[in-house]
Structure formats: structure tokens, C-alpha cells
Amino acid sequence: MKTLTRLLALVCCSVTVSAQAAGPDDAKGLWITPENDAVIRFAPCADAPGALCGTIVWDKDAGTPASTCNVRVAQLGRYEKEAWREGWVYDPRENKKYKGVVRANADELRIRAFVGVEVLGQTEQLKRVPALPVAPSCEPVS
Numbered sequence: 001m002k003t004l005t006r007l008l009a010l011v012c013c014s015v016t017v018s019a020q021a022a023g024p025d026d027a028k029g030l031w032i033t034p035e036n037d038a039v040i041r042f043a044p045c046a047d048a049p050g051a052l053c054g055t056i057v058w059d060k061d062a063g064t065p066a067s068t069c070n071v072r073v074a075q076l077g078r079y080e081k082e083a084w085r086e087g088w089v090y091d092p093r094e095n096k097k098y099k100g101v102v103r104a105n106a107d108e109l110r111i112r113a114f115v116g117v118e119v120l121g122q123t124e125q126l127k128r129v130p131a132l133p134v135a136p137s138c139e140p141v142s
Contacts, residue, residue: 024079027052027104031126037061039132040073042102042109051077052084052102054111056092062136068092069138074111076102089113 039058045051054074076087089100098113114121
């Protein structure tokens with residue numbers, strides 16, 4: 001009987017922890033790309049109240065012609081159903097803009113880029129980082 005009680009308590013705790021929904025602030029912060037070649041800062045947009053923007057704040061190619069420093073790569077207007085929606089994402093490698101959806105939890109951010117229907121898109125998974133790499137550094141925009 002003690003084993004059953006412990007098992008039920010464990011299951012209840014697990015359900016409670018996994019049921020905690022992601023919130024709009026989970027996407028805010030610094031995120032490194034899967035290739036470890038850029039860090040994107042997601043924060044409220046200065047020029048679009050209520051929206052979330054992603055800007056490249058560290059690039060392994062900083063200071064070279066290939067640099068993507070300070071490029072805005074996402075702008076999403078509304079948080080709904082555990083995701084930022086109604087906006088766009090930009091791929092600076094391909095110089096293409098897509099419809100976009102961003103979902104995040106404490107450690108992972110998923111950017112879904114698509115044309116037309118979300119289900120036909122592609123997802124890139126980024127990992128949260130506590131700080132920017134030291135070098136090379138992007139020059140802040142004045």
C-alpha cells in the first residue's frame with residue numbers, strides 16, 4: 001500500500017510539473033544557434049509595442065563582410081497558445097523572410113519558418129546561453 005501511495009504521489013507531482021505552461025517571457029533572453037555561429041537576443045521590440053523581436057547580438061563573423069551583427073531576424077506580434085505568432089522570421093544566410101512562430105521553454109527556443117501553412121515549415125532549435133561569447137563582438141547600434 002505504501003508503494004502505491006508513493007507511486008500516486010510521484011505521478012501527481014510529475015503531472016503538475018509538466019502541466020506548467022510556457023509563458024510569453026520564456027522566449028526573452030540570449031539564444032545560440034545550432035551551429036554555434038550566432039547569438040540572438042529576444043526582447044520586446046523598441047518600435048513595436050507588445051511585440052517580440054529577435055536581433056543578432058553576436059556573430060562568429062563579426063568585423064568581416066559576412067557579419068550579420070545587429071540584424072533583426074524575427075518580429076512576432078502576439079503571444080497565443082504557448083507561442084509567439086503573427087509576424088515574420090528572417091534568414092540572413094539566404095536573405096529570405098518567412099512567416100514565423102516562436103516557442104520557448106527554460107532551455108530551448110524553437111523558431112518555425114514557413115510559407116503558407118505552419119505545418120509545412122522548418123524548425124530551428126536554439127539553446128539558451130547565460131552570456132555572450134567574448135570575441136568576436138558585435139558593435140552596438142547607436
